[in-house]
Amino acid sequence: MxxxxxxxxxxxxxxxxxxxxxxxxxxxxxxxxxxxxxxxxxxxxxxxxxxxxxxxxxxxxxxxxxxxxxxxxxxxxxxxxxxxxxxxxxxxxxxxxxxxxxxxxxxxxxxxxxxxxxxxxxxxxxxxxxxxxxxxxxxxxxxxxxxxxxxxxxxxxxxxxxxxxxxxxxxxxxxxxxxxxxxxxxxxxxxxxxxxxxxDLPLLDPKAQPLRWAQASGEPIIAHTLDLTGVDWPSLSVWLSALVHQHGENILRIKGIVDTPAGSLLLQSVGRTIQPPEQRSDPPGRLVVIGRGTSLGALTDSLRLWAGLAAPD
Ligand SMILES: [Zn+2]
Structure with missing residues (x-):
């Protein structure tokens, strides 16, 4: 047919x-x-x-x-x-x-x-x-x-x-x-x-006040991939929390598989919210950071400085 x-x-x-x-x-x-x-x-x-x-x-x-x-x-x-x-x-x-x-x-x-x-x-x-x-x-x-x-x-x-x-x-x-x-x-x-x-969502109350949003503008949003070679887990975890807490409104998203003493973990954050890590069998070593008005150079320098590594030439 x-x-x-x-x-x-x-x-x-x-x-x-x-x-x-x-x-x-x-x-x-x-x-x-x-x-x-x-x-x-x-x-x-x-x-x-x-x-x-x-x-x-x-x-x-x-x-x-x-x-x-x-x-x-x-x-x-x-x-x-x-x-x-x-x-x-x-x-x-x-x-x-x-x-x-x-x-x-x-x-x-x-x-x-x-x-x-x-x-x-x-x-x-x-x-x-x-x-x-x-x-x-x-x-x-x-x-x-x-x-x-x-x-x-x-x-x-x-x-x-x-x-x-x-x-x-x-x-x-x-x-x-x-x-x-x-x-x-x-x-x-x-x-x-x-x-x-x-x-299931509860029945919608049509008499409730809807959320209203003001207009907003923004700088371009850019995705960066950070190389984690040589960065140890204690440095990385502290650096990540500092980044998220200080720049949460411009760091929109972090996602990557990293090597920790507990094995490979999938780390994710959305805005200032860090999600619970998830055990993974995929190879670690890369971290994607998506931010507004951020530069890969600045992120990499800051991470390497934090981890006690020389900044790349
Ligand atoms: Zn597009």
Whole structure:
């Protein structure tokens, strides 16, 4: 039957765009979805703005996985995304394609720009149907983030579905936040999740006051990868806490696998919040720091100074 229909029109592959600001929990959510069997026959594309990707290590079990690192697929790495999608379309033409594609964007991506790229490409239009734009929103950080980051508002505005993450770490019932989100994305369905697991939200009180956000501007946000060679764990941990506490509003996200006396640990922070470390078997040694108005040189010098190493020439 599929063969017969295929004579007329190729089956379209469904594309889900998974977006959300830095640290919203996209990889955690995706890992759980795969654990419960969702996105099984799916080609997963992971995009990391940083040169060195961390998220792909977390999704290594995926049968079909493409990594686009060192650029954001909504802007500077858009052509690379197009090439990967074209390859998937070619595979589909020979009967080797997946039924679904999931694109996990970097935290810096605007979904609307990706949707526009899809719509403008005749090959992609023939093979791919946009299924859904899912935007993850960190319930704890969102009230501040949405006010500060125009990008965060743009992401929310593009959502078909908003998933509020980390709702176990915020006072319930989140009426003000949910009404504020509804003002930014009136048509989006809003659900909740903890560690990727769907959680029911209480009934929304329409009489509550919605959160309102003032307009904000910002310096460019840049992702840096720090080389941890020679940096010992005690120095690194103290340096990280100092960095986060003194510059939390400009250090948006830290993520990396580091070597500690307890083995390889995945370290993450979002704003000033440091998340509990997670045991990992992946090789350590790199740390991604995403900040506003930060320079790699300044971060590296400060870390090496702290660790008692000579500054690089
Ligand atoms: Zn971009």
């Amino acid at each position: 599929t063969l017969w229909r295929g004579l007329w029109v190729a089956d379209l592959m469904r594309l889900t765009i998974l977006a959300g600001f830095l640290g919203a929990g996209k990889t955690t959510w995706l890992r759980h979805q795969r654990h419960i069997g969702a996105f099984a026959d799916c080609h997963i594309i992971v995009n990391e703005a940083a040169d060195q990707a961390v998220d792909d290590l977390l999704l290594q079990d995926a049968a079909r996985l493409s990594l686009i690192a060192g650029g954001c697929v909504c802007c500077d790495a858009r052509d690379r995304l197009k090439r990967v999608l074209h390859q998937i379309c070619d595979a589909q033409s020979t009967g080797q394609g997946p039924s679904e594609i999931l694109l996990e964007t970097s935290g810096l991506a605007e979904p609307a720009a990706i949707v526009a790229m899809l719509a403008a490409d005749p090959i992609l239009q023939r093979h791919i149907r946009l299924q859904e734009v899912i935007v993850l929103v960190d319930a704890r950080e969102a009230p501040a983030q949405i006010g500060r980051e125009p990008l965060c508002r743009a992401q929310i505005g593009a959502a078909d579905r908003i998933i509020l993450t980390k709702i176990d770490q915020t006072p319930q019932p989140l009426h003000a936040l949910r009404l504020g989100l509804a003002a930014l994305a009136p048509a989006a369905e809003v659900t909740g999740a903890v560690q990727g697991v769907a959680v």
